Amino acid sequence: MTSLTFYGGVNEIGGNKILLQDKDTKIFLDFGKSFSRRATYFEEYLNPRTSNGIVDFLTMGLVPDIQGVYRDDLMVMAGRKPETPEIDAVLLTHAHADHADYISFLHEDIPIHMGAACHLILKAIAERGQRSIEREILDYKPRPYNIKDAPIKRKVNEFRTGDKFKIGSLEVEPIHVDHSVPGAYGFIIWTSEGPIAYTGDIRLHGTHSEMTTDFIKRAKEVKPIALITEGTRIADKEKEESEKLVYDQSKKTVSESDNLVFADFNFKDVDRLMTFYNIAKETGRKFVVKINDAYFLKYLSQDKHLSVPNIDDEDIIIYLPKRGTGTYSDKDYKGNDKEFVDLHNCWTAEQISARPNKALCAIGFYSFTALIDMKVKPGARYIHSASEPYNEEQEISQERMDAWINHFGMHKFQSHCSGHARGQDLINAVSEIDAKMLFPVHTKHPDAYKKITENLTLIEEAKKYQI
Numbered sequence: 138m139t140s141l142t143f144y145g146g147v148n149e150i151g152g153n154k155i156l157l158q159d160k161d162t163k164i165f166l167d168f169g170k171s172f173s174r175r176a177t178y179f180e181e182y183l184n185p186r187t188s189n190g191i192v193d194f195l196t197m198g199l200v201p202d203i204q205g206v207y208r209d210d211l212m213v214m215a216g217r218k219p220e221t222p223e224i225d226a227v228l229l230t231h232a233h234a235d236h237a238d239y240i241s242f243l244h245e246d247i248p249i250h251m252g253a254a255c256h257l258i259l260k261a262i263a264e265r266g267q268r269s270i271e272r273e274i275l276d277y278k279p280r281p282y283n284i285k286d287a288p289i290k291r292k293v294n295e296f297r298t299g300d301k302f303k304i305g306s307l308e309v310e311p312i313h314v315d316h317s318v319p320g321a322y323g324f325i326i327w328t329s330e331g332p333i334a335y336t337g338d339i340r341l342h343g344t345h346s347e348m349t350t351d352f353i354k355r356a357k358e359v360k361p362i363a364l365i366t367e368g369t370r371i372a373d374k375e376k377e378e379s380e381k382l383v384y385d386q387s388k389k390t391v392s393e394s395d396n397l398v399f400a401d402f403n404f405k406d407v408d409r410l411m412t413f414y415n416i417a418k419e420t421g422r423k424f425v426v427k428i429n430d431a432y433f434l435k436y437l438s439q440d441k442h443l444s445v446p447n448i449d450d451e452d453i454i455i456y457l458p459k460r461g462t463g464t465y466s467d468k469d470y471k472g473n474d475k476e477f478v479d480l481h482n483c484w485t486a487e488q489i490s491a492r493p494n495k496a497l498c499a500i501g502f503y504s505f506t507a508l509i510d511m512k513v514k515p516g517a518r519y520i521h522s523a524s525e526p527y528n529e530e531q532e533i534s535q536e537r538m539d540a541w542i543n544h545f546g547m548h549k550f551q552s553h554c555s556g557h558a559r560g561q562d563l564i565n566a567v568s569e570i571d572a573k574m575l576f577p578v579h580t581k582h583p584d585a586y587k588k589i590t591e592n593l594t595l596i597e598e599a600k601k602y603q604i
């Protein structure tokens with residue numbers, strides 16, 4: 138007996154939590170945070186209370202109310218008895234929050250399987266920010282919170298392409314895919330009824346499209362009894378996009394300027410990071426990164442497959458923000474940040490504004506107060522290298538961003554290529570794999586697959602589907 142139950146990623150983009158049961162073996166494919174569901178009830182000044190453990194999350198349906206998955210401390214806080222974990226493992230496709238973050242609530246005896254590069258990214262994320270109950274993936278502190286408690290580590294099992302491993306009655310074959318973060322994988326899972334394939338998040342127009350092609354080929358070869366596919370952009374209009382186009386457009390934008398240039402992009406996207414790092418080098422500028430993002434360089438440079446520069450690279454400068462006293466005193470920089478500040482390659486805002494044509498600043502909207510300290514001159518350029526706003530909240534942010542840009546007389550440029558496959562690429566991939574059953578997740582338009590298959594399941598949340 139094999140079944141799939143979907144507790145997230147149903148008619149929404151992200152929040153994937155897919156339960157696969159095979160005989161006595163139960164695993165979750167991803168256990169992500171649903172941003173849309175969270176935003177239904179919560180906003181900037183109204184958040185689920187950390188002091189209430191998991192209760193706010195359970196009550197408002199941000200995590201499913203199921204047995205034998207959650208941490209003992211959280212169950213006790215919710216007035217329940219600790220439960221023996223009934224889940225054998227979580228297979229994590231990649232490090233994005235909408236797939237990974239709610240692992241935070243899971244019992245520490247449930248092992249998490251993830252790609253080696255995904256593990257590095259999660260380490261960087263854990264070290265760069267403050268602990269929060271929604272972001273305790275690699276370890277957690279039991280609640281009620283006590284600063285003196287040592288963190289409890291989860292069991293992490295790393296894999297790479299080519300590995301295969303067993304979990305109970307299942308055999309798992311992870312295969313690399315291309316997405317806007319390194320260490321992204323799809324899975325072929327051999328169940329007692331036959332193989333099931335899960336894409337995770339994929340694209341075919343990126344720098345490493347051959348990785349996604351490897352997954353599609355292998356999935357086709359095994360003749361899956363079921364395919365769980367992402368469908369983020371299945372119904373979107375086609376447009377020309379590629380990382381090469383971002384590089385070409387942005388290099389032009391940077392090389393035509395004698396003024397400061399800013400690039401706003403997601404630092405976990407290593408392709409984009411390398412695009413701007415290379416543009417900086419080729420245009421005689423230093424690549425200026427925030428302390429926050431230096432953690433990604435520190436960890437990702439450890440993976441030789443990625444060729445990411447380390448923080449001491451001669452073309453990298455770390456931007457030293459004003460903190461504490463506002464005087465750049467040593468005492469203002471504490472904790473983990475200190476290791477970067479002690480390096481020789483830090484520049485203050487004053488040092489950057491003294492050589493505007495020598496810096497390409499990877500500094501985006503959320504660090505715009507830096508523009509004040511840098512005394513940005515009219516004509517400076519701002520490259521927005523992220524998706525355009527797709528909801529009301531983001532539109533309000535965009536208006537604010539534009540106000541800053543106008544205030545400083547800057548020029549704005551848009552250049553981006555998505556982490557998700559185009560509609561036609563998804564259609565081609567799904568047709569080629571030709572699975573017996575199709576389960577679209579991570580999309581608001583699952584019915585768009587109707588045109589290519591009759592074996593489509595329009596998923597209902599929490600319903601058990603026999604395979």
Ligand SMILES: [Zn+2]
Binds near residue numbers: 579
């Ligand atoms: Zn996703």
Ligand SMILES: [Zn+2]
Binds near residue numbers: 233338
């Ligand atoms: Zn993703």
